[in-house]
Amino acid sequence: MNGVRVRLLGVRGSMPAHGPSRAVFGGETSCVLYQAGDETVLLDAGTGLLWEGLPEALSQPRFTLLITHAHVDHIIGFPMFSPFFRPDCSCDIYLKTRDGRTAREQLETLMSPPLWPVPPGALRASLTFHDVPPSFDIGGIRVDTMEVPHPGGATAYRLSWRETSVVYATDAELLSEDVPAFCRFAGGCGLLLLDAQYSEAEYRVSRGFGHMPVDWAAEVARRCGARQTVLVHHAPMRTDEQLLAWDQALRQKMAAIRFGRAGDELTVEPMRTDLQG
Ligand SMILES: [Zn+2]
Numbered sequence: 244m245n246g247v248r249v250r251l252l253g254v255r256g257s258m259p260a261h262g263p264s265r266a267v268f269g270g271e272t273s274c275v276l277y278q279a280g281d282e283t284v285l286l287d288a289g290t291g292l293l294w295e296g297l298p299e300a301l302s303q304p305r306f307t308l309l310i311t312h313a314h315v316d317h318i319i320g321f322p323m324f325s326p327f328f329r330p331d332c333s334c335d336i337y338l339k340t341r342d343g344r345t346a347r348e349q350l351e352t353l354m355s356p357p358l359w360p361v362p363p364g365a366l367r368a369s370l371t372f373h374d375v376p377p378s379f380d381i382g383g384i385r386v387d388t389m390e391v392p393h394p395g396g397a398t399a400y401r402l403s404w405r406e407t408s409v410v411y412a413t414d415a416e417l418l419s420e421d422v423p424a425f426c427r428f429a430g431g432c433g434l435l436l437l438d439a440q441y442s443e444a445e446y447r448v449s450r451g452f453g454h455m456p457v458d459w460a461a462e463v464a465r466r467c468g469a470r471q472t473v474l475v476h477h478a479p480m481r482t483d484e485q486l487l488a489w490d491q492a493l494r495q496k497m498a499a500i501r502f503g504r505a506g507d508e509l510t511v512e513p514m515r516t517d518l519q520g
Pocket residue numbers: 256257273314316317414476
């Protein structure tokens with residue numbers, strides 16, 4: 244495989260959402276499957292981690308999980324991901340130490356009373372927990388990271404493999420003064436997955452909650468020169484009808500941008516980016 248395969252497994256933000264008016268974009272919270280060469284990387288562990296067939300789709304029982312931050316919509320799938328109960332599974336888990344709490348401590352908090360009945364010791368897989376360094380390698384994949392503005396902090400990841408680059412930046416409230424640094428980090432990427440939770444009206448009453456309005460996210464994507472942008476972290480109550488209308492309006496203003504849907508399969512080729520699905 245020359246290109247990178249990216250599959251969106253959860254694009255809902257803050258809370259899972261359900262019902263027929265959310266069936267098109269899906270109600271699963273943040274999770275993305277990234278595959279390049281022999282490597283499999285999962286980005287975030289929201290309820291999308293429980294996507295049907297995902298355990299079977301992992302090419303081997305060794306993979307990497309990159310977590311942006313430990314807000315519950317990004318880790319709630321962790322305690323029930325079936326590969327973690329397999330002794331032949333091994334996983335490197337990256338989550339930035341925050342408030343003096345390591346990656347392991349943050350995830351074990353979720354699996355502790357009164358929040359969860361099964362202790363972390365029940366997980367049979369070989370799990371190796373890591374703080375998030377500025378840059379590191381996963382096999383042939385170069386990973387660069389950046390802290391983005393979000394209450395409590397969040398990590399954006401840039402994954403580069405051969406001539407491809409994918410940036411995952413959800414839960415980011417980038418103000419004007421943050422954009423130059425973000426563009427240096429994400430500039431020219433083949434695929435940008437970017438937070439766009441709010442309408443303009445919602446943002447007026449949600450400023451400081453750590454997410455961006457749609458039009459501003461589109462402007463950030465334009466300034467970054469991302470070849471393709473997929474907007475994620477849709478508000479829980481956002482309906483398909485609203486997202487489809489916004490999607491259409493946005494695409495009339497700007498090429499190569501759209502709202503992500505759970506189940507979307509994206510292929511990032513070395514010299515160009517094709518979106519399908
Ligand atoms: Zn979130």
